[in-house]
Amino acid sequence: MGSSTYEWMVRNADQVAKETGSPWPYNKPAWVFSSRKLPMIDGADIHFSNGDVRKAHEAMKVAAKDKNIWIVGGGDLAGQFYDAGLLDELIIQVGSATLAKGKPLFPRRVLSPTLCLISVQQMGVGMAELRYEVSKSSEHESA
Template identity: 50%
Template sequence: MTTRYYTATSLDGYIADPDNSLDWLMAVPDAGTATGDVGEFLRGVGALCLGSTTYEWMAANEPPESWHDNYGDRPTWVFTHRVLPEFPGANVRFVAGGVESVHAEMVAAAGDRDIWIIGGGDLAGQFADAGLLDEVIVGVAPVTLGGGAPLLPRRLLSDQLRLVAVEQLGQFAKLVYRLR
């Protein structure tokens, strides 16, 4: 079982623009190619984890029935201090507090499959701070935003990260780093 943060980022390291929009990502001509391996990745995922901003973006930009089409009945934890809308039929738990106790629940629910931290960067950083993040996978888009939500707002130095894979997916560079 591995806890993975898998996301797209701009070349200058942002996962959303200053308005928390992903329009920049959807405008990249090969965006579908870059996410083409998500289906294969998802087959190995037993539990999902999101921050409230990521979840709210999904709720505002995806049709309600898309949750089950995209993620099935995988148990999902959303970290928030607010009341958020629910996707009909989604297996979602809204939680607050530290990631450590919730991670243990996610591990139990995932079984022998992985945990996917979909976003955001600060949530992935909390898992890294707690020593619970095993891998960072990023699809680097040919876009610069100049500001927005950072990929991973933590100081992780080269002795903590090991590059294990590089792949070109259309206009995207997919980078896979393991945390030590």
């Protein structure tokens, strides 16, 4: 995850602990990307990383073995993995609310057939989950 996402968790550690039982609900190693020195969360297995995502990805692959690697976000960090050809799938959960403004979900220009919709799942009355496979054969275009 990027530093904004991580800092949200640091700022809201009490709320996260109340909801999940721990200020850091992940029991897997995690990589946090930042150019700054950030506070550590007690008990969390966190590696701080700065710069080219390919270097961190090598270490993530060793830790994950045959398991998936989840890029939490934000969108530009996921985009950096996409630029390096390291994204296999986009999992997008759409909530039943619209925002008048905000950050782009995935600030890259990616068109069909690079993105292939592989599943759509309704989650209660308020959410839907879309899964897209990212084809590696098409050219990447950045916007």
